[in-house]
Every structure is written in C-alpha cells, then in structure tokens.
Amino acid sequence: MVQEIIVFLVFALAAVYLLRMGYKSFFSKNAGCDKGCGGACSTIDLAKIEREMKAKQAYK
Template sequence: MIQQIIILLLFIAAALYVGRLVYKSFTAKSGCAKGCGACSTIDFNKIDKQVKAAAGK
C-alpha cells in the first residue's frame, strides 16, 4: 500500500512539473510572444529609415 502511495505522489509531481513547463511555454514574457527577449532589441526607427532609403533608390 505504501508503495502505491509513493508512486502516486511521484506521478502527481511529474504531472505538475510537465504542466508547469507547458504553461510557461505558452505565456508571454514582458509583452513578447516568443519570450526570448529578441523583440526588445528591434529598432523600428532604423527599420523605417532602411525601408525609406530602399524605396528612394
């Protein structure tokens, strides 16, 4: 009986761990959809200047 309780507790802990990983993978971090931080390094003014320069050629 005690072995079954230990196995059940381990299974519940593993299910919670996997659930937490899945939850974290779908939640956005600091407004970025990917959560890697690359979105904060995008300089929209620089991109706008490059687009205007390319259109002017």
C-alpha cells in the same frame, strides 16, 4: 499501500512539472527563447556568424 502512495506522489509531481513547463511555454514573457532565461541567446548576430565563417575558411 505505502508503495502505491509513493508511486502516486511521483506521478503527481511529474504531472505538475509537465503542466508547469507547458504553461510557461505558452504564457512566457520571453517569446524569443525556449529556456525562458531572457538571455542573449534569442538574438542572432548574422554579421558575427559571417565573420566566424570567413575566419574558418581563411584558416584552412
């Protein structure tokens, strides 16, 4: 009986966690980033990427 309650609680917590993740992914205020932290990871700096690629090619 106690084992069944523990298993049910673990299952219920996992279900709540998954529902919360789904809710946050659809109704997040930060649309650009999957993590929802609002950091700078959602912006892509193409000029910086190009500079880094040119620097790597020049290094070879």
